[in-house]
Amino acid sequence: MAYQRDSAIFGLPPMPRSYKKHIVFQVVGVAFVIFIWYNLNGGFLPKFLVPRMPYFHIGPEIGCLIFFNVNNDASKIQWARNVNDKKSATDSVSNPAFNMIGGDIVLRGHGTKSQSLEPVMARPPQINSDITFKEWLEIVATGNKGIKIHLHSMESVEISLQILKEFHEQKPMKFPVWVHADVLQGPHGDKPVIDFERFFKTLMRLFPMCTLSLGWTTGTHTDLSQSSYTWDMVWDMLDLVQKHEEELTDRLIVFQARLSLIHNSVPQLKWLKDNVQRSSVMIWHEDGDIVDNEDVMYTAYRFPPDFIYYDLNHDRLQTLLSQYRHMSREKVHELVLRRDEVMFKPQAWLKMGFHRQKNSILASTEAIILVNPIVHIISKSKYLPTPEIYIQGRVTFFNRKNRKAEAHKTGLNIYVRPTEYAMFDNIVGIRCFIGAGGELEVSGSNLPSKIPSFRKTAKMTPSYSNCYRFRITDERTHLSFAVKALHHCTVLENVEPDEELVALLRVELPKGLEGDKQHPFILKMEDNNREGLIDELSIKHKA
Structure with missing residues (x-):
């Protein structure tokens, strides 16, 4: 009509x-x-877009920053920790100050003859509780707060995750859920009781829709000045994650670290975070630990606010963080600021060689690791040979493949005045070599036959840390090669010293080498027997 x-x-x-x-x-x-x-x-949005567009789906895998809308500042997320009894569970749910509720799980009677198959909320050495995991979920999973469970025994993993799965099927959880386990041995820690492979396979089978939280076992010591999460520790964690890279695509990962062990660990943890996509770091404070205010500010200064969480449970530290989170530079130790001056700048270097070897170079603003001789890095800028310019840095050698080093072969090459460098096995220039055993060498590399050959060597006693500081100055007619073996490379106090390095090799360069053209610098491992971690790498102009 x-x-x-x-x-x-x-x-x-x-x-x-x-x-x-x-x-x-x-x-x-x-x-x-x-x-x-x-x-x-399963919805209007194509499935292949769902993992990349979290706003279209809210489930237990949702990130805390999105769910709680804290303006991308993870330090604003407040934690109720050790919520392992009925009263604290009820209180934490009704307390508006808390965003996330954390609890610990063991089997009732854990480690005794009376151990049962019932998961209860308890943190070892406690082995019993007045509340089971099922009952705990009924109380805390109200929807307006997130939850985090810490699994403390391998026996409790499958049973607990099955309970979590069944609960989610009956009452879909539309809030953040974190599942945590300590899977590696950390500073002063015991051997972990959780086997990562078994834990990860069970998690992926029963409850993959969560934030995966991983940590190291830790302990304490009367003197923590030399303690840290070592490069080997964070490298081991990277290996675990990269082994399951496809399964972890688009999943949130959090690495947990203890505040009292942070002083010498920030570069390592930042390097780990930089090399794992969609990862963050959680700094937690153990009751009774003695910590320095500056350590909290150090982490706040080095990590972007959307990539670092804090579970401090300490009024003074929490107040300090709340007041100065965005002005942390004013509260850090002077050595932190000094380290800024010698930090590695990935954007100033190019990767050369076999690009398919994606893990042959692991770069971060904290350091770069070269693990394969078929790939090298080259400075984007070129320089004239002059006494006013020098390249400096530190290299630490690791033997993660358990191979024997070869004298004058296993180590790091630093090439000066390279003219050809497209092929990893045919770099033309002046080769400055630091061997894993303390060998030093300056020689020509694939130079034209018309240029006289030259080679000069020296030997120094290596330290147990396998760490060396170097400085190379190309003075046009001479080359100065200064190297020093360092006893410590991870302590913050070992940042670049003020004293000058002493040249152990000073080599007169033969005629015929071009000394009036600009050239880049190149760094490359000589063989596969060691991996080289390079930090404090920079090209300096003398004042």
Whole structure:
């Protein structure tokens, strides 16, 4: 009738009955297609876009920053920790100060003859509780707070995750859920009781839709000045994650570290975070630990606010963080600021060689690791040979493949005045070599036959840390090669010293080498027997 009325007004012909049927069939057809798509796809949004667009789905895998809307500042997330009894569970749910509720899980009677198959909320050495994991979920999983469970025994993993899965199927959890386990041995820690492979496979099978939280076992010591999460520790964690890289695609990962062990560990943890996609760091404070205010500010200064969480449970530290989180530079130790001056700058270097070897170079603002001789790095800028310019840095050698070093072969090459460097095995220039055993060498590398050969060597006693500081100055007619073996490379106090390095090799360069052209610098491992971690790498101009 409406069409007939409008057609009369505008002088249009009446709509044929067949045309009306055609429109009805089209509408029904489109509705049917939408119905089929929605049911087969599980929603209107294509499945391949869902992991990349979290705003279209809220589930236990949702990030805390999104769920709690804290303006990308993870330090604003407040934690209720050790919520392992009925009263604390009820209190934490009603307390508006808390965003996340954390609890610990063991099997009732853990480690005794009376151990049962019932997961309860308790933190070892406690082995019993007045609340089971099932009951705990009923109380804390209200929807307005997130939860984190810490699994303390291998026996409790599958049972607990099965309970979590069944609870989610009955009452879908539309808030952040973190599942945590200590899977590696850390500073002063015992051997972990959780086997990562078994834990990870069980998690992926039963409850993959969560934030994966991983940590190291830790302990304490009367003197923590030399303690840290070592490069080997964070490297081991990287290996675990990279082994399951495909399964962890688009999943959130958090690495947990103890505040009292942070002083010498920030570069290592930042390097780990930089090399794992969608990862963050959680700094937690153990009751009774003695910590320095500056250590809290050090982490706040080095990590972007959306990539570091804090579970401090300490009024003074929490107040300090709240007041100075965005002015942390004013509160850090002077050595932290001094380290800024010698930090590695990845954007100043290019990767060369076999690009398919993606893990042959692991770079961060904290350090770069070269693990394969078929890939090298080259400075983007080129420099004239002059006494006013020098390259400096530190290299630490690791033997993660448990191989024997070869004298004058296993180590790091630093090339000066390279003219050809597209192929890793045919770099033309002056080779400055630091051997893993303390050998030093300056020689020509693939130079034209018209240039006289030259080679000068020296030997120094290596330290147990396998760490060396170096400085190379190309003075046009001479090359100065200064190297020093360092006893410590991880302590913050070992940042670049003020004293000058002593040149152990000073080599007169033969005629025929071009000394009036600009050239880049190149760093490359000589063989596969060691991996080289390079930090404090920079090209300096003398004042």
